[in-house]
Amino acid sequence: MAKGKKAARPAGPPHRARPDEFFGLDLERLSPRAQALTGLTVGGLILAGAALLLALRPEFFWLIFVFGWAVFPALGLFARGVAGLADLGSDGRAAGSGERELLEALRRRGEITPVEAAMETSLTVREAERLLKELAEGGHLDVRVRGGGLSYSLWEREGLEGR
Structure with missing residues (x-):
């Protein structure tokens, strides 16, 4: 564009408020x-x-x-x-977003401890531990004892198909 020239305005009707605008916001x-x-x-x-x-x-x-x-x-x-x-939850996150983050971390890593879950997600260790425990009690996760600590993983497909 040459110096001193203004950009051409698009032809058409003047600005109209979109349905999702309120007093210009x-x-x-x-x-x-x-x-x-x-x-x-x-x-x-x-x-x-x-x-x-x-x-x-x-x-x-x-x-x-x-x-x-x-x-x-x-x-x-x-x-x-x-x-x-x-x-939104009390902490400003959408309800259920912590569980979704946790399950995505489980899918990525395969097996996870509450501390690892807290590092991978926006959850605290206490929140991650509570969610993992709830999912395990509901039969959604496999729980393993490793070195005196609990680790959680998704059920393996072969184990489920053989039942």
Whole structure:
């Protein structure tokens, strides 16, 4: 491109909001917490504006209906954020993601101890030990004693087919 020339703008209609945008914010990129806080803030500002309008200019009471309809998108964003927060665990990870990480580490390594699982995943040793124990008690993993410690592995296919 030559110096001093501006890049040509693409021809077409002006920017239109996508369905996943809210007041110019890309909702897909916001965390659930940010969605909930944004919905709460925008909804609170709308309601505060409506109350202020009623207090200062009661003759414009009919604008309450406009404010009322404007609250719904904010309420929806707030509900979407709260639902996203409910899907996350107390540590901010998606529910079940630790188990998935653990099983992927087991598939990669074949046999694993709780300490090795903690090194391979984002789990702590205590969380890895608890999940491995639960999976073993449910009959999903084979448990072996190696040097006084427990190691866990997936069941071997030959052993399962011979039953």
